[in-house]
Amino acid sequence: MQIVRNTLDTGTGPEDWFTGDVYIDPVAAAPPPSRVSAGLVHFTPGSRTHWHLHPLGQTIFVTEGIGLCQRRGGPVEVIKPGDRVLFEADEEHWHGAAPTRLMTHLAINETDDEHDTVHWLEPVTDEEYLQTPEDDFGTIPEA
Template identity: 55%
Template sequence: MKLLTRQPTLKLPETMFTGDAWADVIYRGEEPSRARANAVRFAPGARTAWHSHGLGQTLYIVEGIALIQSRGGEVLEAHPGDVVWTPPGEEHWHGAAPDRFMVHLALWETDEVDWLAHVTDAEYAGPRRSTRTA
């Protein structure tokens, strides 16, 4: 067993994020492990750019309301306790609702991430479907 040294919180770059977002690295596996885990905190309205992961990505919503969209799909409004998986190579974005902070755990393998264009305000404000039932 090994107690891992906690790394400083990272302010995430404007080239990949709109608005303010920060990450705490929870785990970054060393070969042969490919596991990655970050706690990511988004200010209201903050979001990633469009991107895809070579081996997919899983998000676990911890706090707030997350907005998540796959290219060509509707915006999913996810809530604490929801788990969302994006398959390998699927272009998507995720971020906070306009009026709430949001925290999610991001789980993925390898650093194979293809970063694309920023999400437009029109894409961000698109029709939503909530994970909560009425």
């Protein structure tokens, strides 16, 4: 067993990866040969990632709040605590908080010697972000 005491400060999400205020706490970054990393990502209302893709895919697990996500060409989906979202390898997508709600998720990523963990693309426009999805209960997030 190994206990690693957290000595890392919460980081601010870079402007070339995110729109709005986003904060990241590292969770797992084991040394090689491990290929898995994880971070707890905190999105303030209206904040979101830019479009991006992961060569080996990504899983996010929502821990609190209400979020939105979308794969390129698909509808905007509402995500809530306990929801797990798998983005397939090389699937262009974004995820973030609903317009009036905080959202936190655990992001789990994998990398290897031939691939980067993530490829960042252009920002999600307000028009793309403000599409009005209906969630499982038929309610629409406020813009």
